[in-house]
Amino acid sequence: MATRKTTKTRAGSGTGTTEKAPTRTPATKATTRTTPTEPQAELAATIATSPLATATDTKATATTTPTRTATYNANLAGAIEVGSKAAEMVIVRDGVEITAPQLNLSRVDAYVERLKPVVAFSTPRVVQQSVKPGTRVAKGTVVDLVLVPPTNIELGLVDKAHVGFQHRTVDQVAPYVEQARSILERRATAADLTDNERAQMYGILQQADIVLNDADPTTSLDAAYRVLQGAKAYS
Numbered sequence: 001m002a003t004r005k006t007t008k009t010r011a012g013s014g015t016g017t018t019e020k021a022p023t024r025t026p027a028t029k030a031t032t033r034t035t036p037t038e039p040q041a042e043l044a045a046t047i048a049t050s051p052l053a054t055a056t057d058t059k060a061t062a063t064t065t066p067t068r069t070a071t072y073n074a075n076l077a078g079a080i081e082v083g084s085k086a087a088e089m090v091i092v093r094d095g096v097e098i099t100a101p102q103l104n105l106s107r108v109d110a111y112v113e114r115l116k117p118v119v120a121f122s123t124p125r126v127v128q129q130s131v132k133p134g135t136r137v138a139k140g141t142v143v144d145l146v147l148v149p150p151t152n153i154e155l156g157l158v159d160k161a162h163v164g165f166q167h168r169t170v171d172q173v174a175p176y177v178e179q180a181r182s183i184l185e186r187r188a189t190a191a192d193l194t195d196n197e198r199a200q201m202y203g204i205l206q207q208a209d210i211v212l213n214d215a216d217p218t219t220s221l222d223a224a225y226r227v228l229q230g231a232k233a234y235s
Contacts, residue, residue: 121150121171125234127157150234158230162223164210173231176208184232190225201225 091098124147131143150170155161183197205224213219
């Protein structure tokens with residue numbers, strides 16, 4: 001099931017809204033919208049999402065007005081005031097505005113103290129967006145994002161991936177990424193590896209039951225290394 005998230009800013013203020021309830025959808029579709037609000041509004045904005053982006057609500061809209069103030073405490077609502085006017089968050093799900101309940105903040109504080117950290121692999125990552133990452137667009141541009149939990153991201157999605165990883169998911173490969181992390185962080189590609197690092201990578205990939213044959217681009221060390229770099233980005 002795909003869902004949509006819309007963010008909009010007006011009147012010189014910006015907002016960001018986050019709900020703490022974890023999502024369980026295998027894929028999330030989000031839309032981000034910004035609206036010109038000042039003379040500088042015509043300046044281009046930069047869209048630069050990454051695999052590390054996450055979504056915590058199925059559908060949300062953030063707006064601001066010059067006269068109304070935020071109902072939530074900023075710590076709970078995720079408001080970020082960047083102008084002289086207070087910001088208000090409006091949550092919309094399936095096209096229906098959700099009225100925020102008044103919370104007992106002392107009870108909320110006690111509840112938050114008991115919460116456990118969110119498991120990294122349950123937090124969706126961006127796998128597709130309607131605007132190419134890094135593209136400069138005008139404010140008001142709508143950007144559709146598709147977010148998927150790492151437990152559902154198959155590494156065969158990585159360009160020129162090793163066939164042995166074709167149907168393995170990020171969480172399944174995570175133990176081998178951890179073993180190779182120091183190398184992956186130092187060397188961008190397999191071509192940069194030293195002889196000692198290559199030997200280490202062969203050992204790690206052997207544990208993962210990955211057959212290597214540099215004569216075949218679909219089973220080469222380069223193809224396997226590319227997959228591990230992708231898995232690291234989504235971990």
